[in-house]
């Protein structure tokens with residue numbers, strides 16, 4: 588998929604969780620599309636320095652790295668303020684991408700079968716709070732910091748990275764499914780709320796993508812590259828799509844997930860996933 592290069596040319600953009608995987612690919616595609624300046628925000632200092640130094644060499648004057656833990660609202664506010672300063676006062680695009688996959692047991696299984704091999708553990712309340720802090724509140728804080736600035740400057744754009752799991756709720760990932768479904772709901776409420784302020788707000792699933800999120804597990808078959816994912820997300824953003832689908836499976840899954848006339852399709856699919864995972868296979 589080709590990115591609409593003209594759309595991003597001359598724009599300023601912040602991407603969170605951008606020192607790795609899909610976030611890094613989004614930054615690289617934005618720069619290749621002629622973005623004026625970008626901010627790479629992440630809490631992994633080593634990866635941030637490594638990639639920001641490399642990109643600064645390739646795109647002098649256009650790249651700034653900001654260390655930011657998105658679970659801390661003050662960090663996010665300071666990061667957005669630092670970005671606006673670097674951009675000379677204007678922020679065109681914010682992509683709230685930082686997130687993690689959170690696999691595990693809702694309650695301890697009587698027989699873990701092959702799941703122990705996958706490193707799954709019973710999830711506690713503290714784990715649930717951590718998951719929401721990162722996957723939900725991280726993006727909420729980003730929106731809350733950027734929207735008043737975008738409104739003041741006459742418009743802007745925000746893309747919140749959800750997951751196909753917001754539509755196809757995978758077993759042994761209840762925490763992940765809940766955080767991303769909640770983020771999708773918040774995003775689509777904000778889309779209508781700020782439409783008349785000329786702030787475009789979308790959800791985007793990246794599709795199943797080969798990144799560190801798989802935490803060393805054998806990756807599913809047919810997985811795509813971060814670059815493929817980033818290109819689809821940016822192509823959808825350029826068209827102001829309501830929900831952007833990062834791969835064809837996410838797009839078709841979203842069509843039948845809540846359809847009263849074909850409930851057996853997601854049921855059969857997800858039951859099959861549960862059984863495969865119980866046998867130690869990381870199916871999606």
Ligand SMILES: NC(=O)c1ccc[n+]([C@@H]2O[C@H](COP(=O)([O-])OP(=O)(O)OC[C@H]3O[C@@H](n4cnc5c(N)ncnc54)[C@H](O)[C@@H]3O)[C@@H](O)[C@H]2O)c1
Nearest residue numbers: 604607608609630631656657685686750795796798799800
């Ligand atoms: N890879 C996939 O198949 C897939 C599928 C669906 C959705 N996603 C979503 O895509 C997004 C990017 O994930 P990825 O696959 O590129 O994974 P990744 O692990 O390669 O990248 C995640 C980045 O987020 C950063 N991060 C984690 N916690 C942070 C925090 N508290 N503050 C700031 N940065 C933090 C990490 O340091 C890392 O650089 C996530 O929101 C993820 O849920 C990925």
